[in-house]
Structure formats: C-alpha cells, structure tokens
Amino acid sequence: MTLVAGVDSSTQSVKIVIREAETGQLIREGRASHPDGTEVDPAHWWSAIQEAIALAGGLDDVSALSIGGQQHGMVALDAEGAVIRPALLWNDTRSAKEADDLNREIPNIAELSGSALVASFTASKVRWLADHESENAKRVAAICLPHDWLSWKLSGSTSIKDLFTDRSEASGTGYFNPSSSTYLPEVFSTALRSTQPVVLPRIISSREFGATTKNGLKIGAGAGDNAGAGFGIQAEEGDVIVSLGTSGTAFAISSTPTNDSSGTIAGFASTSGEFLPLVCTLNAARILDAATKILNVSHEELGDLALRSKPGANGLTLLPYFEGERTPNRPDATGILAGITVTNSTQENMARAYIEGMLCGLADAVDALEKAGVSIRRVFLVGGAAKNPAVSKIASALFGREVLVPPAGEYVANGAARQAAWALSGKEKPPVWNLGEVVSVKAEATPEVLVRYRALRDLTA
Numbered sequence: 001m002t003l004v005a006g007v008d009s010s011t012q013s014v015k016i017v018i019r020e021a022e023t024g025q026l027i028r029e030g031r032a033s034h035p036d037g038t039e040v041d042p043a044h045w046w047s048a049i050q051e052a053i054a055l056a057g058g059l060d061d062v063s064a065l066s067i068g069g070q071q072h073g074m075v076a077l078d079a080e081g082a083v084i085r086p087a088l089l090w091n092d093t094r095s096a097k098e099a100d101d102l103n104r105e106i107p108n109i110a111e112l113s114g115s116a117l118v119a120s121f122t123a124s125k126v127r128w129l130a131d132h133e134s135e136n137a138k139r140v141a142a143i144c145l146p147h148d149w150l151s152w153k154l155s156g157s158t159s160i161k162d163l164f165t166d167r168s169e170a171s172g173t174g175y176f177n178p179s180s181s182t183y184l185p186e187v188f189s190t191a192l193r194s195t196q197p198v199v200l201p202r203i204i205s206s207r208e209f210g211a212t213t214k215n216g217l218k219i220g221a222g223a224g225d226n227a228g229a230g231f232g233i234q235a236e237e238g239d240v241i242v243s244l245g246t247s248g249t250a251f252a253i254s255s256t257p258t259n260d261s262s263g264t265i266a267g268f269a270s271t272s273g274e275f276l277p278l279v280c281t282l283n284a285a286r287i288l289d290a291a292t293k294i295l296n297v298s299h300e301e302l303g304d305l306a307l308r309s310k311p312g313a314n315g316l317t318l319l320p321y322f323e324g325e326r327t328p329n330r331p332d333a334t335g336i337l338a339g340i341t342v343t344n345s346t347q348e349n350m351a352r353a354y355i356e357g358m359l360c361g362l363a364d365a366v367d368a369l370e371k372a373g374v375s376i377r378r379v380f381l382v383g384g385a386a387k388n389p390a391v392s393k394i395a396s397a398l399f400g401r402e403v404l405v406p407p408a409g410e411y412v413a414n415g416a417a418r419q420a421a422w423a424l425s426g427k428e429k430p431p432v433w434n435l436g437e438v439v440s441v442k443a444e445a446t447p448e449v450l451v452r453y454r455a456l457r458d459l460t461a
Contacts (some may be wrong), residue, residue, distance in 0.1 A: 001020055001024070002020070002021040002062060002063050002395060002424070003018055003020060003021065003027060003061055003062045003063060003303060004018070004019055004021045004062065004064045004065065004066075004235075004417050004420040004421045004424060005017065005018045005019075005056075005059060005062045005064070005065040005066075005110075005354040005416075005417060005420065006019070006065070006066055006067075006409075006410075006412075006413040006415065006416030006417025006418070006419070006420060007049065007052075007065065007068065007069075007113075007150070007416055008068050008069070008225065008228070008410055008412035008413035008416065009034075009045055009046060009048075009049065009067060009068070009069040009070065009147060009150055009192070009244045010033055010034070010069070010070055010089065010225060010245070010246070010412065011034065011070050011089060011090075012033065012246060013032060013034050013039055013048070013243075014031065014032050014033060014034065014045065014048045014049050014052045014414075015030070015031045015052065015410045015413045016029060016030045016031070016049075016052045016056045017029045017056075017410050017413045017414060017417055018056055018057070018059075018062060018417075019064040019414070019417045019421075019433075020419050021025070021063070021064075021094075021420075021424055021425070021431070022219070022385065022421070022431060023044050023317055023433065023434070024327075024330065024414075024418065024421075024431070024433025024434065024435055026034070027201050028056050028057050029056055029333035029410070029413075030052040030053060030054065030055030030056030030057075030446065031055065032048040032049070032051035032052040032105070033048065033257040034048055034394055037089075038088070038089045038091050038092035038093075039087070039088055039089065039092060040084045040086055040087055040089060041083070041086045041087070041274055042075055042083050042086075042087050042146070042149055045146060045149075045150060046150070046153055049154075050101065055365075059215075059217055060215075062199075062217060063217070063218065063424060064156070064209070064217070064218040064220060064420040064423060064424045065217060065218070065219055065220065065416075066219070066220030066221065066222050066223070066416040066417065066419045066420040066423075067147045067150050067151050067154075067219075067220075067222040067416055068147060068222060068223045068224070068225050068227075068228030068229075068412040068413065068416040069145065069146045069147025069150065069169070069204045069222065069223075069224070069225060070089065070090055070146055070147075070225055071090055071145065071146075071169065071172040071224040071225060072089075072090035072120045072121055072122050072125075072145065072172050072173070073087050073088060073089045073090055073119075073122070073144070073145055074088045074122050074125040074126060074129070074143060074145075075087045075144050075145065075146060075148070075149045075167070075275060076088060076129065076136065076140050076142075076143055077141060077142040077143070077144065077149075077160055078139045078140070078208070079139070079141040080140050080158075081142075081158050081160050082394075082420075083247040084139050084140065085133065085136050085207075087146065088125045088128070089146075090120045090247070091120070091246070091247065091323065092119070092120070092125070092284060093119040093120075093324050093331035093332075094128060095119045095124040095125050095127065095128035096118070096124075096329075096331040096332075098119075098120040098125075098128045098131065099117040099118050099119050099121065099124035099126045099127075099128035101127065102117050102123060102124060102127055102174075102191060102355035103116055103263075105116050105190060106157070106187060106190060108373065109174070109187065110259050110260060110261040110267070111182055111199075112177060112187060113171075113173075113174050113175065113176060113178075113187065113263075113267070114116045114171065114177070114178050114179070114257055114258060114259055114266065114267020114268065114275075115174065115260070115263070115266040115267050115268075116260065116261055116262065116263035117174050117263075117380075118263055118326055118327075118329050119211075119326070119329075119331050120172075120280070120326055121172065121173065121174035122143070122145065122172065122173040122175070123174030123175050123187060123188070123191040124174065124191075125255040126143065126175075126188070126192050127191045127192070127193070128158055128265065128330070129192075130191070130192050130193040130194070131193075133208035136197070137192060137193075137194070138194075139334055140192070140196070140198055141160055141197075141198060141199060142163060142198060142199035142200070143188075143199075144163050144165070144200075144201050145165065145169055145172070145173070145200060145201075145202060145381070147165070147169060147222045147223070147224070148163055148164065148169065148201045148222070149163075149352055151164065151165075151211070151219050151222050152164070152201075152208060152211075154211075154213065154219055155210070155211035155212075155213060155219055156175065156211075156213055156214060156216075156460075157211065160198060160199045160381075162211065163199060163201035163202070164201050164202050164203075164204050164211070164221065164394055165202070165203060165204075165221065165222065166203065166204060166205070166206060166221035166222055166223055166271065167181045167205075167269040168223045168226075168227035168228075168268060168269045168270060168276065169222065169223060169224040169270040170201070170203055170226045170267065170269075171224070171267070171268040171276070172224055172266070172268060173304055174187065174191070175187040175188040175191065175200075178257060178267060178268060178269040178275060179257050181203055181269070181404040182203075183200050183203075188200070194361060199381055200459060202351045204221045204283050205221060205271060205273075206220070206221050206231075206271050206273075206419050206422060206430075207224070207422055207423050207426075208220070208221060208423060209288050209423055209447060210222075218345070218420075218423070218424065219318075219418070220420045220423050221419065222416065222419070223271045223412075223415060223416060224268070225242060225245075226241075226249050226251050226268070226276065226278060227268065227269070227270050227271040227276055227410045227415070227460060228271060228405070228411070228412040228413075228415035228416050228419070229241060229243055229382060229411040229412045229415055230251065230253060230270065230271065230415065231270075231271040231418055231419060231430070232274065232404050232409075232411040232412060232414035232415030232416075232417075232418060233380055233382060233408075233411055233414075233416035233435075234418075234432065234433070235245075235253050235255055235380065237253050237254060237255055237274060237375070238252075238253070238375045238376065238377030238378065239252065239253050239377060239378050239379075239380060240252045240366060240369060240376050240378070240379045240380070241379075241380045241382060242362050242366075242376070242379060242380065242381050242382070242395070242399075242403075243284075243367075243382050243383045243411075244284045244285050244358075244362075244381070244382070244383035244384065244385035244386055244391070244414075245284060245285055245383045245384065246284065246285060246286060247280055247282055247284055247326075248280070248281040248282075248284030248285075248358065248361060248365075249278055249279065249281070249283060249284065249365075250278070250362050250365035250366050250368075250369060251268070251276050251277065251278035251279070251345060251369075252276070252277055252278075252280045252369055252374045252375075252376070253270055253272075253274050253275075253276065254270075254274060254275045254276070254277055254374055254375070255274055255275070256275060257261050257275045257277075257371075257374075258275065258277040258372055258374070260277075260333050260372065263327075263329055264279060264327055264328075264368050265277050265278065265279055265368060265369065265372055266278045266279070266280065269273045271415065271419060272430065277325050277369055277372065277374055279362075279364075279365035279368050279369065279410040280326050280327055280365075281325065281326060281327050281361045281362065281365065282321075282324060282325050282326045283321060283322050283325065283335075283358065284321050284362075284383070284385065285318045285356055285383065285384055285385045285453060286322065286323070287320045287354055287357065287358040287385075288302060288358065288385055288388075288391075289321060290357065291350065291351060291353070291354035291355075294350070295347050295350060295351060297347075297351075299385075299388060300388070301442070302351050302354075302355075302388075302390075303351075303355075303389060303390030303391065304390070305347050305348045305350075305351035305352075305354040306348070306351040306354075306355050306390045306394065307333075307389075307390050307393070309346075309347040309348040309349045309351065309352035311352075311353075311356075311394075311397060311446040311448075311449055312352075312356075312446065312448060312449045312452065313342070313344070313349040313352040313353035313448060314339065314346075314349050315342040315349075316337065316338070316339050316340065316344055316349045316350065316352070316353035317337075317338045317339050317343050317353060317356075317357065317417075317452050317453055317456050318335065318336070318337050318338075318353045318354055318356065318357025318358075318458060319335055319336040319337075319357060319453070319457060320335055320354070320357040320358050320361065321333035321335050321336075322334070322335045322455060325361075327361070327364075327446055327461070328457070330461075332461075333347075336460060337353065337451045338456050339452075352394075355390060355391055355392060355394050356394060356453070357453065358397065359391070359394055359395050359398050360398060360449065360450055360454075363395075363398040363399050363450055364396075364450075364454070366399055378402075378404055379399060379401055379402070379403050379404065380403070380404050380405070380406060381403045381404070381405050381441075382405075382406060382411050383411075386405055387405075387408050391438075392405050392441040393441055393443045394418065394443070395441075395445045396442055396445060397443040397445055398445075398446060398449060398450060400445040400447065402440055402441065402442045403440075403441050403442075404438050404439070404441075405438065405440075405441060406435070406436070406438050406439075407436030407437060407438070407439075408433060414433075414435065414445055418430055418431065418433060
C-alpha cells in the first residue's frame with residue numbers, strides 16, 4: 001500500500017492526513033494549534049507541523065507529501081535563509097495604504113497580475129516593509145509564502161535557491177501573472193523600492209516534486225489553501241466553492257482568467273492548471289464564534305436558535321465587519337447590528353442575524369463571479385461552519401440556488417494529499433477518490449434579506 005500525506009497549514013492550526021494514494025482511504029491524521037495574531041514567527045509553524053506529524057504516526061511509511069497553506073503571508077529571509085522578522089499574515093491590514101499606493105503607481109496591475117491589490121497581498125506587505133522597516137528590507141534575499149517556507153524546511157535544504165512553489169500560491173502575491181505563470185519582476189522591485197537581487201520560489205507544476213528528503217520522502221508543489229480545497233473536493237469547471245473558514249471565500253474553477261480592476265475578484269490560478277477567480281471576505285466563521293459567546297450557546301444551539309427565527313431575523317441586520325473587511329475594501333471598518341427594537345431583541349433573532357450577515361457577503365461574492373462571466377453549474381459549501389444545518393439552509397435561501405455540502409473533512413489537506421498522489425502516479429489526470437456522500441440542500445429564496453443587507457452596506461460606505 002502506497003501512502004501519501006497532505007498538510008493544511010492554516011491561520012489557526014496545522015492538520016495532516018495520511019491517505020492511500022490510489023483510493024484516498026484515510027489511514028491516520030494529526031493536528032496542532034498555531035498562535036493567534038496577524039504577525040507570527042514562522043518557527044511556530046515549524047514546531048506545530050512537527051507535532052502534527054508525530055500525532056499522525058510519523059512519515060516513515062509515506063512516499064510523498066504536499067502542503068496547502070494560508071495565502072499571501074510574507075516570509076522574508078536573509079542570504080543565509082534566516083527569518084528576518086515575524087511573518088505578516090493575509091489578515092494583517094496594516095499595509096492597506098501601501099496597497100492603494102501600488103495600485104496608483106502601477107495602474108495596470110490588475111491586467112498584469114489578475115488582481116487589484118489590497119492589504120492581504122504579499123506585494124502590499126513588501127511595500128510596507130520597505131517603507132516602515134528599511135533596514136530589514138535591505139537584508140531581504142528571498143521572499144516566500146508560508147507553505148513555500150514549510151516545504152523548504154521539510155526538504156532539509158538551507159539554500160534559499162531551493163525554494164519552490166506552485167502557480168496557485170504565487171498568484172496571490174500580486175507580482176505574478178497567472179496566465180503566463182511567470183513572476184513580474186518590475187512589480188516586485190516597485191513594491192520593494194529596490195532592484196536588489198531577491199530570490200522568489202521557482203514555480204513547479206502540481207505533477208512535479210520540488211524536493212526529496214534524505215529519507216526519500218518526495219515533497220510536492222503544494223498549493224494555496226483555496227486552490228487546495230477545490231482540488232480536495234474534486235471540483236471541476238463550472239463549480240463554485242464557498243468556504244467558511246477564518247475568512248470567507250467564494251471561488252470558481254474556470255478555463256478563462258479574470259482581470260478585475262475594481263478589486264472585487266482576485267484572478268488566481270487553480271491547482272490543476274485552470275484559473276481560480278476568487279472573492280474573499282475577512283469575516284466568516286469567527287462571526288459565528290462571536291455569536292456563541294454573546295448568546296452563551298454552542299454552535300449547534302446557535303443553529304437551532306436561528307431556525308426558530310424568520311428569514312430576515314424580524315428586522316435585525318448584521319454588517320459583519322468585525323475585523324475590518326477585504327471585500328469591499330474597508331480595512332478599518334467595524335461591525336454594525338442594525339434594526340434593534342425591544343420586540344426583536346431575542347436570542348433567536350440574534351442568532352439568525354449573525355448567520356445571515358456572515359452569508360450575505362458571500363452571496364454578494366457568488367453574484368460578483370456570475371456577473372464577471374464565470375459559469376456556475378454547482379455551488380459547494382465547505383468549511384467547519386458548513387456542517388451546521390442552519391448555515392447550509394440559510395445559505396441556499398440567500399444564494400437562491402441549491403448548495404451541495406460534502407462530508408466533513410480536511411479539504412485543504414485532502415487536496416494536498418491528492419496532489420502528492422497525482423505527482424507520484426505520473427499520470428496525466430489526478431486520481432479520483434471517493435471521500436463520502438455529498439448532501440444537497442435547497443431552501444426557499446429570501447432576496448429581501450439581501451436587499452436590506454446591501455442597503456446597510458452602502459449606507460456605511
């Protein structure tokens with residue numbers, strides 16, 4: 001039996017699954033936590049992945065491994081491969097001004113990279129480093145992303161020239177063209193305000209290995225977390241995946257690239273060679289976490305309460321910008337709960353309003369993809385929050401269409417494992433795994449909820 005491993009190094013934790021390469025059968029798994037914050041020393045990721053591997057029984061019998069990871073984060077290395085400063089993560093909004101500056105300085109940035117820049121993008125963080133920590137900027141000899149750094153560390157190499165990545169991850173930097181699969185050196189040097197030589201990870205395909213450890217473990221290209229999740233649920237062209245994690249994303253598998261200068265849609269690349277137009281919101285599952293704390297209930301109880309309320313929460317509307325927002329680009333925004341009266345101030349209405357508020361932003365995201373010409377055949381709902389029956393039912397009502405909920409699982413880690421199996425097989429197409437039953441959810445559409453939400457969103461712009 002040939003085994004492969006897939007890793008999901010996310011914002012909050014690292015997960016590893018070990019599966020049989022041909023069938024996808026789960027053999028064992030492990031998990032470890034990451035520290036909170038938007039600025040993290042990568043050493044914490046390294047210790048966490050070691051703990052997760054140990055809890056999963058080690059890798060001695062594993063033939064290949066691939067890592068999916070949180071996108072955009074900036075890991076700056078010096079010439080010796082040492083980390084210069086804590087990594088700035090995707091959800092660190094301090095570089096919002098720098099993103100605006102770069103968009104003005106490079107007015108065709110969306111045409112070049114597929115995306116207008118916001119604070120999340122690596123290029124914005126590189127400019128922040130140049131403007132606020134000039135001495136650190138001068139020491140930069142390589143820039144990579146979290147999953148790139150972990151793949152490199154696992155390889156055992158100490159040379160920054162051995163860094164590697166895939167096009168899905170590189171497409172989130174802002175200095176990469178997903179159509180040509182090449183870096184944009186002029187964009188990078190503009191961001192750094194310097195032409196000093198800087199190593200960027202070499203791009204390899206999902207069917208390649210970037211390194212082999214001294215113990216013979218092959219390390220695959222890896223992927224950005226959203227691309228990895230899409231690959232993990234075996235999405236195809238015409239599928240839209242709505243993911244409810246720390247952030248909320250709606251992304252599609254598309255044969256054609258997008259170039260949205262408004263900044264709403266990011267023109268990323270997929271794991272399997274297509275494109276991955278994506279809309280991201282900063283506020284997703286943590287909105288539900290906040291609701292459980294406010295109401296002093298479990299997530300299951302929160303869903304039960306919400307379903308006892310009417311669509312529209314009897315007039316309560318939540319604008320869920322608890323941690324600023326990326327889409328729309330409001331990094332300094334805060335949340336608003338509007339329409340409160342003595343009559344509707346109940347646990348049931350509060351629960352419903354929090355779930356609806358979280359999902360309305362993602363309903364806007366699905367609409368934006370469709371308006372951009374993305375073909376939508378099916379909508380998948382994934383992520384921890386998708387397991388709640390109330391969330392999937394309310395999502396169907398707000399999206400105005402059937403949603404498909406795959407079985408609970410580590411989608412990003414599964415996608416990474418499937419990628420490792422693909423590279424190991426040497427075949428033209430990736431393996432097809434049976435990972436369980438997909439549940440269909442269909443509810444009556446509730447467009448009036450979106451009307452009220454959008455009015456509040458526009459009023460506070």
